[in-house]
Amino acid sequence: MKNIPSSLFGTTGKFFSLILGLSLVPVLITCVFLYYYDYLETKNRYDTLAKQNAYFQAQNLNDLLSKIRTDLQLVADVAETRIHDLEFIKQVIGGYAGPQVTVSGMAVVTARGEVFTRTGQTPTAESIARDMELREGTRRKESYAFLSRVNGNQWNMVMVQRMVADSDTKFLKAFIPIENILPVISLPGAFLARWSALMDHEGQVLSLSGTWSIDEKLYQDYAVQSFERERMVQAGIRDNGQSFQLFMIPVAQKLMVLGLAFDFHDFTTNRQPLGKAVILSVVGWTVILMLVSFYIARKGSGYLSRREVRLQAMNEQVVEAGKMASIGELASGIAHEINNPVAIMVEEAGWMQDLLEDETELAGTKNFEELSRSLRQIRQQGRRCKDITYKLLSFARKSDSRVQDVDLNALALEISAISEKRAKYAGVKINMDLDPTVPSIQTSATEMQQVFLNIVNNALDAMEKKGGELNISSKKDHEGIHFWFSDTGDGIPKANLNKIFDPFFTTKPVGKGTGLGLSICYAIIQNLGGKIIVTSQPGQGTTFHIQLPCPQKHVGIKTESG
Amino acid sequence: MSLAKVLLVDDEVPFVETMVKRLSRRDFDLLTAYSGQEALEVMEKEPRVDVVILDVKMPGMDGIETLKEIKYRYPLVEVIMLTAHATVETAIDGMKLGAFDYLMKPAEMDQLVDKVKRAENIKRHKEDRIAEAQAMDIYHRRGD
Structure with missing residues (x-):
């Protein structure tokens, strides 16, 4: 017997945990929904921001390079005026300090590839003469830039400006180590890329800032693609469980590719979307439940009052039934008590009638008739009493x-x-x-x-x-x-x-x-x-x-x- | 043929007294008792009772108990139940126990007389049959 309450309790416990579990289902669903919504929203914003950032950085870089080019143009123009004054030229090119980016050295090279004069850290005359590319430029009219390993295999961007003085054509070449360029680009605002890199047309890294966390192979293809198509390539990449948004943007007039990778995780770290979703759904559901229970309470009170009316009607019926029962009891009592005296009265009247039959000398007189009638009446009314009590009895109980x-x-x-x-x-x-x-x-x-x-x-x-x-x-x-x-x-x-x-x-x-x-x-x-x-x-x-x-x-x- | 012996049992004294007078007028030999116990005593002294008119509701030994006892002791005696109140079921029970008939109070004298007469006839008939059977029995024994 002792098992029964405990099993009952167990069932109740199960029941309540089931109810609790069921009531948590909508909360959980809302939670998941809100979390997913937040995720999508965040992702969207992240994509937009990353893209903006990438464009901005590329723009920055292009702006910087064109500024340097303009500067060099000016330097070349000034140097051109007194092209034969070697000292003057040395001063001019030596005095140039690049905007933000340090120019490691400059040289003036003749059309035949001979070094006219040079300053700063530039390749030696011999190495310039040896390097076809460094000597290149004679056939070109406009200024241009190219990449070259100079000064101990360091990648340099070489910007070339054409100088025409008299019949003599010379070229001003500025050497900018790639290493110097990347740190300069920065974004005022939101966030920085996890890494940014400058790459050549084959996807080879010239300079890197930040830390790699993805496979080199993955971005090399994108870099080549971007370089060939001359437009930005964007890709979502997952590596080591992290989501990256990768941007490859050609810069510096088909010279290089700027690669940027933004980490989704960095972007979402401080958002705590799960907590927000939980709080939102719990608060939301609490409000909904309160409203619903308020509504139900209002409805329910209506139902209860209707029920009360019905109960009252039932009560009235019960009271009615009770009334009937007590009346029945009373009736049975009355019937019992009355029938016996009535029986006696009827019998007495009967006896009187019997006796009257013996009084032969009275027969036919007026009083005799009247007495007989009176006795008949008594007996008849006695029978009526019997009828009434009989009905009372059948009301109280059943006659048959x-x-x-x-x-x-x-x-x-x-x-x-x-x-x-x-x-x-x-x-x-x-x-x-x-x-x-x-x-x-x-x-x-x-x-x-x-x-x-x-x-x-x-x-x-x-x-x-x-x-x-x-x-x-x-x-x-x-x-x-x-x-x-x-x-x-x-x-x-x-x-x-x-x-x-x-x-x-x-x-x-x-x-x-x-x-x-x-x-x-x-x-x-x-x-x-x-x-x-x-x-x-x-x-x-x-x-x-x-x-x-x-x-x-x-x-x-x-x-x-x- | 001798008068039918009728025992009237009821606790209502005036009722019994009047009924005795009225039934005596109609050629019945009346005995009276005012309770079940008294009825049995009367029958002890006077075994030749033909019909008992028995009130159902009486103090002490009630009609049904009295009926059982009478039927046990004197199976041939016929009993007519008389009831004044809602004990028709009791009366029916009584008939199941062997009562001859029942009547509601106040009863019509003619009805009562008729029923008593029929009861008496049945009793006589039964007695005759028994006598006959006994006679046959004796006859057969003699023949052995």
């Missing part, structure tokens, strides 16, 4: 409670046959419309007879003066068995309608009705689990609607009589 199969249709026909004579005198036509599917029910035949007879008698009483029609019909449906007794009599005044089932309520003249008939009917039908509904239109007629529950599946015929 033997339960048997009762064919209600047959009973109705029987009752109409019994009442036919009375109906004829009252000028009432009885119409029958019975549903043959109405089943037999297990009840007391006498009781049902009493119910039908009572209602029919009342109907006939109502139509006694003017005549009319009494329609008796039956029907069986899913609600049960129905019988309708509709008359075309005077109807029942509204004020009396809810009193007609009360015991001792009668509108008939004194001595005609006991006021018990309908209350007995009511009690009988109620005992069978049915109900009587009365509808009445004063002046038009009354309908008694008896509703009885359908019998359960046939249990077989009960034989009570021994």
